[in-house]
Amino acid sequence: MAHFRPTSLVILAMALLSLAQSTASVLNGPFDVREASIETIHNALFTRFATCRNIVSSFIARIEEYNPTINAIIALNPEALSVADQLDDRLSTGNVTDPLFCIPVLLKDNYDAVGMATTGGCRALAGNMPEVDAPSVRALKNAGAVILGKTNLHELALEGLSVSSLGGQTINPYDHTRTPGGSSGGTGAAIAASFAVIGTGTDTVNSLRSPASANSLFSFRPTRGLISRSGVIPVSFTQDALGPMARTLDDLAVVLAVMASVGYDSADNATALAPPEVRARYRDHPASLFSPNLKDMRFGLLDGFFNHTASPETSPVSEVMGNMVSRLTAAGATVVNISEATYNASGISATLDVQTYEYRELLDAYLAKPHASSASRPASFNKLYTSGEFLVIPRQYAYIKTAFRSSTGDTSYATNQQGIQNLTQALAATFANNDLDAIIYPEQKNLVVKLGSASQSGRNGILAALTGSPVVTIPAGFSTPTDEAPLGIPIGMEILGRPWSEDLLLDIARHISDLVPVRRMPEFSSTMVEPRTYESVPVVRPNTENIPLAYPLGVI
Ligand SMILES: *[C@@H]1O[C@H](CO)[C@@H](O)[C@H](O)[C@H]1NC(C)=O
Ligand SMILES: *[C@@H]1O[C@H](CO)[C@@H](O)[C@H](O)[C@H]1NC(C)=O
Ligand SMILES: *[C@@H]1O[C@H](CO)[C@@H](O)[C@H](O)[C@H]1NC(C)=O
Ligand SMILES: *[C@@H]1O[C@H](CO)[C@@H](O)[C@H](O)[C@H]1NC(C)=O
Numbered sequence: 001m002a003h004f005r006p007t008s009l010v011i012l013a014m015a016l017l018s019l020a021q022s023t024a025s026v027l028n029g030p031f032d033v034r035e036a037s038i039e040t041i042h043n044a045l046f047t048r049f050a051t052c053r054n055i056v057s058s059f060i061a062r063i064e065e066y067n068p069t070i071n072a073i074i075a076l077n078p079e080a081l082s083v084a085d086q087l088d089d090r091l092s093t094g095n096v097t098d099p100l101f102c103i104p105v106l107l108k109d110n111y112d113a114v115g116m117a118t119t120g121g122c123r124a125l126a127g128n129m130p131e132v133d134a135p136s137v138r139a140l141k142n143a144g145a146v147i148l149g150k151t152n153l154h155e156l157a158l159e160g161l162s163v164s165s166l167g168g169q170t171i172n173p174y175d176h177t178r179t180p181g182g183s184s185g186g187t188g189a190a191i192a193a194s195f196a197v198i199g200t201g202t203d204t205v206n207s208l209r210s211p212a213s214a215n216s217l218f219s220f221r222p223t224r225g226l227i228s229r230s231g232v233i234p235v236s237f238t239q240d241a242l243g244p245m246a247r248t249l250d251d252l253a254v255v256l257a258v259m260a261s262v263g264y265d266s267a268d269n270a271t272a273l274a275p276p277e278v279r280a281r282y283r284d285h286p287a288s289l290f291s292p293n294l295k296d297m298r299f300g301l302l303d304g305f306f307n308h309t310a311s312p313e314t315s316p317v318s319e320v321m322g323n324m325v326s327r328l329t330a331a332g333a334t335v336v337n338i339s340e341a342t343y344n345a346s347g348i349s350a351t352l353d354v355q356t357y358e359y360r361e362l363l364d365a366y367l368a369k370p371h372a373s374s375a376s377r378p379a380s381f382n383k384l385y386t387s388g389e390f391l392v393i394p395r396q397y398a399y400i401k402t403a404f405r406s407s408t409g410d411t412s413y414a415t416n417q418q419g420i421q422n423l424t425q426a427l428a429a430t431f432a433n434n435d436l437d438a439i440i441y442p443e444q445k446n447l448v449v450k451l452g453s454a455s456q457s458g459r460n461g462i463l464a465a466l467t468g469s470p471v472v473t474i475p476a477g478f479s480t481p482t483d484e485a486p487l488g489i490p491i492g493m494e495i496l497g498r499p500w501s502e503d504l505l506l507d508i509a510r511h512i513s514d515l516v517p518v519r520r521m522p523e524f525s526s527t528m529v530e531p532r533t534y535e536s537v538p539v540v541r542p543n544t545e546n547i548p549l550a551y552p553l554g555v556i
């Protein structure tokens with residue numbers, strides 16, 4: 001199957017390029033970037049239908065038009081247009097084999113990228129200018145990507161509401177009364193509204209999967225150790241992962257491979273865990289591999305990851321998942337009901353989560369690194385959390401207070417790590433006992449929560465976060481349309497695999513989303529924005545006036 005072969009795409013594009021060069025005309029029509037993919041952009045570039053500057057300008061125009069409604073962007077990259085011009089120069093010489101050539105990317109604002117502050121959405125870090133790119137960002141740039149800007153996140157990636165002191169509240173593009181999930185909610189909202197082609201996120205418990213679920217997108221949380229986490233504001237050594245979000249599976253697969261091509265990085269010792277054959281697979285961003293048939297597949301469905309109490313918030317999720325199971329079964333797959341008591345997401349979170357033991361030490365190490373500006377920046381966890389320059393939702397007081405006095409030297413940390421090993425063993429046994437290819441469940445037991453809620457309740461991400469398992473999240477359906485949500489509210493499904501089964505998961509996701517195609521663009525931003533010409537990248541400022549009163553600036 002040719003599905004995940006960026007190289008074949010580039011070969012096609014090169015052929016089109018020589019065709020276009022022979023006609024030697026530049027069409028310059030308005031290229032429609034709504035729902036654009038790597039392939040459609042490459043076709044436009046290599047047939048000379050559009051320049052890289054046209055393409056980047058078109059995305060900037062959409063951001064100017066629609067970002068004031070959803071408030072997903074913290075800052076644009078002032079260099080984005082000059083990078084586009086450099087790529088246009090390379091295009092004129094035909095030197096364009098990079099898999100992400102001229103693909104606009106938005107980074108969650110906890111990734112270090114030279115030339116922009118890494119704020120974590122936190123006012124205390126407004127002046128945190130990195131000296132070097134995170135290795136994952138460097139890999140994106142080396143693959144030809146245009147870093148278009150930074151997206152809002154939940155303050156320091158600690159919750160799933162996507163509200164921050166520096167970025168304000170991001171709004172769900174499908175229902176403006178709801179949050180976009182989180183913590184990578186700015187990326188989710190922005191990619192859903194076609195502000196860029198792809199985006200990045202981080203995930204300590206749910207944060208790549210909740211925004212994908214709430215914005216009708218695909219995301220990948222890779223196996224622990226596949227992608228180096230260095231150069232990204234950390235939360236937890238055990239639980240953190242980096243990964244991409246995209247509107248199509250092809251794009252998701254390309255970006256995952258580019259980010260994984262960083263390989264072993266001594267600054268993140270978990271990357272030493274990847275077997276050599278896995279490393280070899282990603283060295284040149286190549287592609288996948290199996291083409292299993294759904295008919296032969298066995299999926300475990302986690303009954304404990306549903307909320308069986310009927311309500312307007314839970315029933316749409318159970319109905320969408322019920323329909324999904326019927327479709328899979330009708331296509332010949334076997335779905336096994338897994339009802340073991342182990343699979344209780346709130347129970348696992350309450351007993352085994354280790355973030356508060358690891359957070360202070362990791363943040364201290366990140367803040368101790370040199371940074372590139374004379375602007376003041378807190379030098380430690382303690383200085384940051386006594387600055388008052390951060391936002392706290394009520395339940396975070398307890399989290400930060402616990403993090404102040406906890407460390408990886410605590411005996412309860414060792415007990416939790418043993419419990420995580422036991423959970424990992426139990427999960428492997430569930431796969432083996434039931435001969436499963438993957439495990440499926442809704443990302444969230446209920447619809448993504450309303451603006452102003454106390455927390456992003458009902459999410460199921462903890463199982464993969466603690467066990468380091470890979471998960472692809474796919475759009476599974478929508479709730480019934482209402483006045484507030486003209487298309488309905490997006491609902492996403494997690495597909496969790498054995499360690500290092502990224503390729504298999506992408507192929508399963510491909511088969512399922514071909515069988516049940518779901519993704520739709522949000523209605524509010526569905527009109528094409530007329531092309532605009534820019535002398536320089538405009539300044540986009542986040543709206544902090546919309547922060548719900550329930551979330552004060554911090555005093556711990
Ligand atoms: C093509 O571009 C890359 C990246 O800028 C550069 O390293 C390489 O030398 C170029 N190759 C040719 C043949 O110009
Ligand atoms: C791996 O790195 C983490 C974070 O820097 C550190 O806490 C841990 O001790 C390291 N593990 C080993 C075995 O070196
Ligand atoms: C299940 O859903 C009901 C109805 O929305 C809600 O009241 C309850 O808190 C939920 N239970 C859990 C464990 O999330
Ligand atoms: C799965 O098993 C549990 C426990 O036996 C049961 O309550 C539930 O209804 C079953 N779910 C399905 C979809 O059959």
Ligand SMILES: *[C@@H]1O[C@H](CO)[C@@H](O)[C@H](O)[C@H]1NC(C)=O
Nearest residue numbers: 304341344345346347348350
């Ligand atoms: C799951 O765990 C929570 C929190 O520990 C507990 O309150 C709840 O009763 C458990 N649910 C089931 C079905 O056992």
Ligand SMILES: *[C@@H]1O[C@H](CO)[C@@H](O)[C@H](O)[C@H]1NC(C)=O
Nearest residue numbers: 415416417418419420421422
């Ligand atoms: C993990 O499993 C071992 C062996 O069954 C058991 O002795 C231990 O108490 C378990 N630890 C935790 C934290 O669950």
